[in-house]
Amino acid sequence: MDNLNISFAPDKSAEDKGRINAVEDYLSLLTERIKFCLNGIDENIAQKSDGEEEKQLIYSTIADEVGQFTDTDRNCEVFNDYENNVASAYYSHAEGYMTTANAPYSHAEGSNTVASNLSCHAEGSGTTASGNCSHAENTGCIASGSNSHAEGYHTIARGEHSHASGSHTIAGLEVFALGRYNKKAEDVALVVGNGWGNESNEWRSDALTLDYSGNLKLAGNLTANSPGWDYLGAEIHGAARFGNNWTSDSTNILLAVGNGADSNNLRDALTLDSDGNLHISGKFTADGGVSYVLPSATADTLGGVMIGDNINVSDSGTISVNLSAYLKNSDIADWAKAESKPAYTAEEVGAAEKNHTHNMSDITDMPEWTKTENKPVYTASEVGAATAADITAAVNAIEIGGRNLLYDSTGNIKDGWSSNTVVNVGGGISGNSLAVSRTGYSGNARYFGLSKRHFLTDFNVGTSYTLSAWIKVRSDVGLDASGYVMARFRSADDKKLYALSLTVSSQTEKDKWLYYEKTWTINDSDIAKLECVALALDKNGMIEACNIKLEKGTKATDWSPAVEEDTERIASLEARVAALEAMAVSGGEV
Numbered sequence: 001m002d003n004l005n006i007s008f009a010p011d012k013s014a015e016d017k018g019r020i021n022a023v024e025d026y027l028s029l030l031t032e033r034i035k036f037c038l039n040g041i042d043e044n045i046a047q048k049s050d051g052e053e054e055k056q057l058i059y060s061t062i063a064d065e066v067g068q069f070t071d072t073d074r075n076c077e078v079f080n081d082y083e084n085n086v087a088s089a090y091y092s093h094a095e096g097y098m099t100t101a102n103a104p105y106s107h108a109e110g111s112n113t114v115a116s117n118l119s120c121h122a123e124g125s126g127t128t129a130s131g132n133c134s135h136a137e138n139t140g141c142i143a144s145g146s147n148s149h150a151e152g153y154h155t156i157a158r159g160e161h162s163h164a165s166g167s168h169t170i171a172g173l174e175v176f177a178l179g180r181y182n183k184k185a186e187d188v189a190l191v192v193g194n195g196w197g198n199e200s201n202e203w204r205s206d207a208l209t210l211d212y213s214g215n216l217k218l219a220g221n222l223t224a225n226s227p228g229w230d231y232l233g234a235e236i237h238g239a240a241r242f243g244n245n246w247t248s249d250s251t252n253i254l255l256a257v258g259n260g261a262d263s264n265n266l267r268d269a270l271t272l273d274s275d276g277n278l279h280i281s282g283k284f285t286a287d288g289g290v291s292y293v294l295p296s297a298t299a300d301t302l303g304g305v306m307i308g309d310n311i312n313v314s315d316s317g318t319i320s321v322n323l324s325a326y327l328k329n330s331d332i333a334d335w336a337k338a339e340s341k342p343a344y345t346a347e348e349v350g351a352a353e354k355n356h357t358h359n360m361s362d363i364t365d366m367p368e369w370t371k372t373e374n375k376p377v378y379t380a381s382e383v384g385a386a387t388a389a390d391i392t393a394a395v396n397a398i399e400i401g402g403r404n405l406l407y408d409s410t411g412n413i414k415d416g417w418s419s420n421t422v423v424n425v426g427g428g429i430s431g432n433s434l435a436v437s438r439t440g441y442s443g444n445a446r447y448f449g450l451s452k453r454h455f456l457t458d459f460n461v462g463t464s465y466t467l468s469a470w471i472k473v474r475s476d477v478g479l480d481a482s483g484y485v486m487a488r489f490r491s492a493d494d495k496k497l498y499a500l501s502l503t504v505s506s507q508t509e510k511d512k513w514l515y516y517e518k519t520w521t522i523n524d525s526d527i528a529k530l531e532c533v534a535l536a537l538d539k540n541g542m543i544e545a546c547n548i549k550l551e552k553g554t555k556a557t558d559w560s561p562a563v564e565e566d567t568e569r570i571a572s573l574e575a576r577v578a579a580l581e582a583m584a585v586s587g588g589e590v
Helices: 016-039 043-048 052-066 388-397 563-586
Strands: 176-180 190-194 206-210 216-218 240-244 253-259 268-273 278-280 284-286 290-292 305-307 311-313 319-321 422-424 433-438 447-451 464-473 482-491 497-505 514-521 527-537 541-552
Touching: 433 447, 433 527, 464 482, 464 497, 482 541, 497 514, 527 541
Parallel strands: 176 190, 240 253
Antiparallel strands: 190 206, 206 216, 253 268, 268 278, 284 290, 305 311, 311 319, 422 433, 433 541, 447 527, 464 514, 464 541, 482 497, 482 527
């Protein structure tokens, strides 16, 4: 009998279901061959055998050699590290060392890998595939987005359909990230990171980004080497920017070369707009070093013009001609070449003498009224000047209230202002000042220091109020947005708001008291109350205010405290006097 080559190793390259079918077919074939082999030994035993014992023997051998099933349905399996590997879901597969495949159709291999979502695959060392149909490989990579792929060293593909590769890159929704330590992880199609990091710190930055609008941004230089004269070095469709801190990103400016110092000092060295207008802020040099400065054009004056090398038209209209190159020309008269030109008298050229007199009656084209002794008189309306009635009406239109309707309007009493308000003793123009300050805030909510004590009662349509104050922007706490001193008017149901605001910004001069005033006339019958007077900040910074005054009328007057404050002081003093008198009487001194 010929020797039979019997192998118990299944085809590991086949799919799970295919492997099971192949093993079943192989067992059937093997059973027939075993029966054939045993026929010569004991035909009776061989005829009685149904093959089940042989199948169990083969199953046992296969299980001992290539892995084991982990459930009763025999559809999930582990290999190699049977103690620590976990395959706990339908058709899941775990192999290698301390790997976990705990989702249907998942596959974990390598060392310390986890495949925890449907149809995902984790391989390498310390990788995690937790997104649906995701794939994580190499070292420490995480694929948490659906259909994502993370590879390289500690990369994260967290967005759907994302791909992260390289070192410590992060990819958001539909982002392809490569390189190292990228900063932009969302709203781009491609990002190349060029940051750095270690176990304790990291600094993320981008060398290149490409968004879905087709905008490509480079952090460094772009080199375009043409392979020959027949190729463009670089072809740009649309607007282009070079340099730093240019003034405009408008697509109407086709080309801009920025030379600004920083984001607060924008400037252009050169611009070319879509109408073909070229502007150069410095000198224009041409033809081997010939240079000149063109004066700036204004709304009323053209800029300077240079014609060739010899004719210059200044911005004031003066024409200067340099004839040095033409003095040898024989067509030019000798007197024109001379340094001292010939002089002619008025009589020689037929002109009047420099000093001469005429009788008015001799002048035929002079109007008759100029010859009369008494000149005509014109009214203000005839010459377009303001009339007495105009002046009276303008004066009558001015409403002057004078009475301050705010309580403790400069912080001298230290009463009525919210806890957010800081009172600086002696810091104001007429005593104390009020301040609000905030740092480290990145949200959008305003920060208020407010007072609700006031004496305003008239809210009729047509009534005017004027708010005035001295405001100082502090430099020690940078103001990064706007600051306000405001009076907030509201409707009875609080649904309508009008803020009479005095506004400062980050551009306002620092550490100097500046005066502001503004008038508002009530134009809505729903306005029914003054909610508060407040110092406010949009973001971060510090502002001070003093001598705040809200008064009726259209004209701001000098600051004075509310009359009620004096009344309270008088009442307080009278109470103290009465108390002292009572003490004196009780002591027997009076």
